[in-house]
Each structure stands twice: as C-alpha cells, then as structure tokens.
Amino acid sequence: MTLNPADKAFLDKLENQLPAGTLKSAEPRYLEEPRGRAKGIAAAVALPRNAKEVAIILKACNAASAPVIPYGGGTGLVGGQVSEDLPSPIVISLERMRKxxxxxxxxxxxxxxxxxxxxxxxxxxxxxxxxxxxxxxxxxxxxxxxxxxxxxxxxxxxxxxxxxxxxxxxxxxxxxxxxxxxxxxxxxxxxxxxxxxxxxxxxxxxxxxxxxxxxxxxRPAAFETALMVVNDPQAALSLLAMARDMVGEAVSGFELMSRQALEFLAVTMPDVRQPFADHPEWFVLLDFGLSRAQSGQGAMEDLFEAALEAELVNDGFIAASEQQREDFWNLRESIPLANRVIGSISSHDVSLPLDKLPEFIVAGQKIIEEFGLRLNCFGHLGDGNLHFNAFPSEGKNKSEFNHLQPEVKAAVHDLVAQFGGSFSAEHGVGRLKTDDLLKYGDPTKIAAMKAIKAALDPNGIMNPGAVLKGF
CATH class of the missing domain: 3.30.465.10 (Uridine Diphospho-n-acetylenolpyruvylglucosamine Reductase; domain 3)
Structure with missing residues (x-):
C-alpha cells in the first residue's frame, strides 16, 4: 500500500469538482488533539455541505491513493483525528453539515x-x-x-x-x-x-x-441527585446494587470519585463549589431519572437511610434544587479540566468486570505509588469504566517524571489485562494505542479487522494508522 500526497495538482483538480470555498488551508485547531499529545499535518481541510460532496472527495482521494482523515469536533484523546506520519492528507470536517x-x-x-x-x-x-x-x-x-x-x-x-x-x-x-x-x-x-x-x-x-x-x-418526570461518602470502592458497588434494587433502571448515573480529584479541583478551579468541609477518601455521585409513578416518593432519601444502616455510607448531600444538582454534576465534569491543568504523566481509560474493580483499584494504586506518583481514580463505576490517571507527586514538576510514561502505562495496562479488562473503555484506539491493541488484542479478532479493512478500503486511504497500525 503506497499513499500519495494531496499535492497542488491534485487539490486544483479536486477544487474544480466542488463548490467554491469547500477546500481551505488547515488551521492549527485541525492539527492538534486537546491535550497537545499528538499533532498533525494536512494538505488542506475539506468542508463539504452534504454526502454527495463527501463522495466526490473520497472518490478522488481513492483514485489518487491520497490519505483522508475524518475530523469531528476534535475532542478525541487518542490521536485519531491527527497524524504527522502521512503524506499530506486531506482532512474532512463535517462542521457545515449540522442540520x-x-x-x-x-x-x-x-x-x-x-x-x-x-x-x-x-x-x-x-x-x-x-x-x-x-x-x-x-x-x-x-x-x-x-x-x-x-x-x-x-x-x-x-x-x-x-x-x-x-x-x-x-x-x-x-x-x-x-x-x-x-x-x-x-x-x-x-x-x-x-x-x-x-x-x-x-x-x-x-x-x-x-x-x-x-x-x-x-424524559424523566423528576431527577434526584446526591453525593454520598462511601467507605471504599467495594462499598460503592454494594451501594449501586442497593440503588438498583430500589429504583431499577431509574439509576441513570453512578460516578466514583476520590479525594485526589477534590484536591486537584481546590488548587486549579477554586470557584467550583465543593460541599465537603473535609475531603473524603471516596465518594459517589448518584443520579436517578424517575418516572411519574416513582417521583415524589423520596427514593434518594430512602436509599441514603438504608445505606447508612448498612454502613455503606457515612455522609452525604441530596440535591434540594436544580441548581444544587447542576453543582454536583459540575463538580464531576470539572475533574478532567483540573487534571489537564495539573498535567498527567500517564492517563488510562480502562474497563474492568464490576466484581474485580475494588481489587484492581488497590493493586493499581500501589503500582502508581511505587513510581512516586499520585493517582486520581474516577469514572463511571456502574459500567466498569475508570479513568485511572497518574500525576507528579505534590510540589514536583511534571518534566521530572515524563520519562516514566511508557513504564507506567505498560504496568497499568498489564494489570488491566490480568483482571480481564480492556485498555480502552470509551476513548477508542486512535493512533496512541495501536501498540496496545497488538499487545493485548485477540489475534483472531485483529486478523478479522485487517480483512474487513482490506475489503472496504483496499487502497488504505481512510485514516491510515488509526486503530490498526500500518493500515
């Protein structure tokens, strides 16, 4: 498979097939992922207005074996939307197709x-x-x-x-x-x-x-939202089971967070409201989306009382207004922003079988601490997805630890594999995790993926190097 650059002659020919203004020079925002960990190059950015124009672009690129990188909102964190290794690709952004x-x-x-x-x-x-x-x-x-x-x-x-x-x-x-x-x-x-x-x-x-x-x-007839302090991740899982027993599928969100998340927020985003006078070691954000039949019955209060009696929780706050509910969710959604300011050494988007999560967190925290780093563990506990990120020790500069990134990532992902989990829960593979797919992926699955890629994209023009290394 040989790819050719989208050179001036190619761009001139393509431009004649499209409405004026469809092709433009690549602005910096198309050439860098949000955390600055991957950069890209592009011969041009194509801004089609409909599927027919996308078809014209892909047909021309396929005939010329010119690489194409599809670009969405640019928020991906695994480098799938940028590449420095391709010969002058065309970036296709669908930002004009917003109807x-x-x-x-x-x-x-x-x-x-x-x-x-x-x-x-x-x-x-x-x-x-x-x-x-x-x-x-x-x-x-x-x-x-x-x-x-x-x-x-x-x-x-x-x-x-x-x-x-x-x-x-x-x-x-x-x-x-x-x-x-x-x-x-x-x-x-x-x-x-x-x-x-x-x-x-x-x-x-x-x-x-x-x-x-x-x-x-x-739409749920009512929402009930709370922050509850749990003794440990195992108690959090037991609390989830109790919540499901009480309200069934009305449990819409169940997010696990740690003291480190609150400490990072306090340093980087002091305007974010924090309800706890003392930062708890572990706490969860629960969100119920209740039907008309369930609403007005104080389901969250009942859960809190039952969890207190079972010694699963020892403190908490139930949102008394929509503003408080928004504040609780703002706390959770601000954690990635605070992490970005602190600057991680190695970030991991992993999933585990639910019953293995508590043991994994203990073992993983030990690994992070052995590297002299701080762990910020948070995520969607209900579906087994953790963001398990390592940061410099307090008062230390990130540059002192950057050299550890490959070792830290390998140690965490090896542990994930031992527990029967996945190294990519929701962010995908992109270009930053292609080696991980080869290391941890099932060989038969990878062979089937390569066969599918070869069948649908025999010239290899579509986002080359993403997901499958070398394809």
Missing part, C-alpha cells in the same frame, strides 16, 4: 447530519419533550458523527448504553465514494451483515458517517 433533519417524538427517533453538535441534538430532543441521553463533558463541541465513530460512552451508559446502542441507522460514504443510504428508523432489520455496527467504533477507518438516525427516550 437536524427530522424529529419524530411518537416514534422516538431523531435524524441528524453527522456534524451536528451533541448538545444541539439534546436540545432538539428536549424541544419535543424527549431525551437524547448521550452526554459528555465535551457535549458543546463534540459532533455526533465523531461520537458514533468512536462509540462514545459518557455518564449515562449505565442506563442507556454507548453511542452504538443509541443508533438505529446511518448514512455513510465508503472509501470508493459510494453512498450507503442506511438512514433507517427501523429497530429490527435482519438483512445480513450489520454495516452500521461496523462503521460505529471504526474511528473513520472504513468510511465517513454523514448522518444518523438516533433513538429518543421519554
């Missing part, structure tokens, strides 16, 4: 173009008294096409599932320029291979998602 195409509250379906910002999808659902539950800290920037391409998770996975579970159909352009018209509202369609699920999570390596048909849900 809400249709909303059907009776069928609980919304159709949107792939460049639609996640928060705009949520707002469009709310306008018809429906809920689109995918929610991320970057919801004001992330695009739905990128969310699907990375199979994004977020804070509501426990109840509603990942992006994959929220998608009914797709419109997409394949590497040869063919448009797949799979934008269906059907919930049952057993007609062969599932191309939708191949494209979701493929990180732009098999084609470009241009539109999606998504599931909507009834």
């Amino acid at each position: 809400v195409l249709a909303v059907n509250p009776d069928s609980n379906v919304i159709e949107v173009e792939a460049g639609c910002i996640l928060s705009d999808v949520q707002d469009a659902a709310a306008e018809v008294d429906r809920l689109f539950p995918l929610s991320l800290a970057a919801k004001g920037t992330a695009q739905i096409g990128g969310n699907l391409a990375t199979n994004a998770g977020g804070t509501n996975v426990l109840r509603y599932g990942n992006a994959r579970d929220l998608c009914l159909g797709l419109e997409a352009v394949l590497p040869n320029g063919d448009i797949w018209h799979g934008l269906t509202p059907l919930r049952k369609d057993n007609t062969g291979y599932d191309l939708r699920n191949l494209l979701i999570g493929a990180e732009g390596t098999l084609g470009v998602i241009t539109a999606a048909s998504l599931k909507l849900f009834a």
